[in-house]
Amino acid sequence: DAGITQSPRHKVTETGTPVTLRCHQTENHRYMYWYRQDPGHGLRLIHYSYGVKDTDKGEVSDGYSVSRSKTEDFLLTLESATSSQTSVYFCAIGRRTSDRNEQFFGPGTRLTVL
Amino acid sequence: SNSVKQTGQITVSEGASVTMNCTYTSTGYPTLFWYVEYPSKPLQLLQRETMENSKNFGGGNIKDKNSPIVKYSVQVSDSAVYYCLLVCGTDKLIFGTGTRLQVFP
Numbered sequence: 001d002a003g004i005t006q007s008p009r010h011k012v013t014e015t016g017t018p019v020t021l022r023c024h025q026t027e028n029h030r031y032m033y034w035y036r037q038d039p040g041h042g043l044r045l046i047h048y049s050y051g052v053k054d055t056d057k058g059e060v061s062d063g064y065s066v067s068r069s070k071t072e073d074f075l076l077t078l079e080s081a082t083s084s085q086t087s088v089y090f091c092a093i094g095r096r097t098s099d100r101n102e103q104f105f106g107p108g109t110r111l112t113v114l
Numbered sequence: 115s116n117s118v119k120q121t122g123q124i125t126v127s128e129g130a131s132v133t134m135n136c137t138y139t140s141t142g143y144p145t146l147f148w149y150v151e152y153p154s155k156p157l158q159l160l161q162r163e164t165m166e167n168s169k170n171f172g173g174g175n176i177k178d179k180n181s182p183i184v185k186y187s188v189q190v191s192d193s194a195v196y197y198c199l200l201v202c203g204t205d206k207l208i209f210g211t212g213t214r215l216q217v218f219p
Contacts, residue, residue: 044209090157103159103199105157
């Protein structure tokens with residue numbers, strides 16, 4: 001257990017509404033990640049953070065924004081949700097050494113956009 | 115460019131041995147991780163493979179750009195999706211699409 005929680009665990013929303021997903025960690029890791037998981041695509045990186053207020057885009061960042069105002073929280077926001085953003089979202093923390101990056105995942109958030 | 119490919123699905127009977135491939139293209143010297151996802155549970159790290167310990171990793175050599183995972187005498191409880199993750203450099207992460215292993219009694 002790497003001390004990662006996600007909230008909410010399930011959410012149903014309507015197209016065009018804003019949605020914010022929260023990832024919380026208790027181990028003070030510098031690196032945090034947001035992924036989405038879809039059939040046929042596997043896990044795809046949306047955004048990641050390498051420190052407070054330091055974030056960067058992943059391969060599927062369009063339509064998403066993130067914020068990291070403190071070490072323990074990494075927020076993923078869908079400014080205007082679309083049906084294509086229906087997915088399962090995973091947060092991860094990264095335990096890094098000089099040349100290794102080991103990741104541990106949260107329980108996931110199932111988001112349905114109607 | 116960097117990429118990862120995995121076989122989509124493998125179906126076997128209990129007691130069989132299974133090899134799941136992870137074929138990747140990478141510049142430099144990546145680190146490879148294997149994760150497993152059991153139904154209704156978060157991803158779990160299975161193992162990692164680096165250039166240094168590739169000789170101890172059954173079946174594959176990370177220098178050859180294929181790093182399989184081998185499971186011997188599989189059980190029904192091993193049914194899951196197995197993901198290969200390639201980490202290139204410090205922050206480039208590429209997941210494969212996963213191999214769904216189905217084990218029948």
